[in-house]
Amino acid sequence: MTSTSSAFASASSSSSHSSSSASSRDDIRDRQEITDQIYRYCRSMDRRDVALGYSVFHDDAVTDYGEGFYSGSGHGFIDWVTELHGTFLNHSHQMTNILIELDGDRAASETYAVVALRRQDGDQIVQITAWCRYLDKWSRRNGRWAIDKRVIILDLDELRPVTPMSPSTRGRRDDSDPSYDLFAGRW
DSSP, rough: OOHHHHHHHHHHHHHHHHHHHHHHHHHHHHHHHHHHHHHHHHHHHHHOHHHHHHHHHEEEEEEEOOOOEEEEHHHHHHHHHHHHHHSSEEEEEHHHHHHEEEEEEEEEEEEEEEEEEEEETTTEEEEEEEEEEEEEEEEEEEEEEEEEEEEEEEEEEEEEEOOOOOOOOOOSSTTSSHHHHTTTTTT
């Protein structure tokens, strides 16, 4: 190999590496943006924050939360579930394994979730716990990742009486929750 060929091969390899690094950074950024949207969904559920919930779905998104539960628009689901959550004492949405496959401005994800909801049932407090998976199709439009389609797969669930160990007095299910002040820089 001549010194000119070797210089060209070296420059070519460097350019390819640089392109690959940029692509990897873009993939990491895209995965994190989608993951943040998944976490925002949880926050919107637990704080009953309609505007935040809307931001997770594109305006034309569709959802299917299972037979007898909810099927319709993403924004319609947010409205419906925010009202439903008002009938519970408290609830917590926790996401665990998140698998994301990227394809340019489109993506697919599977997210495992544990959802716990407590309600008063006569003189007893009962807890509903569901272990489920969120299957989401995503697209990036105008620089923003949001859900186009969501299907929920319920893997396990249970309903059982519980005895709370302590009263839940600090957390709130709206924008008076201390976390809003934290993120607004008022701490």
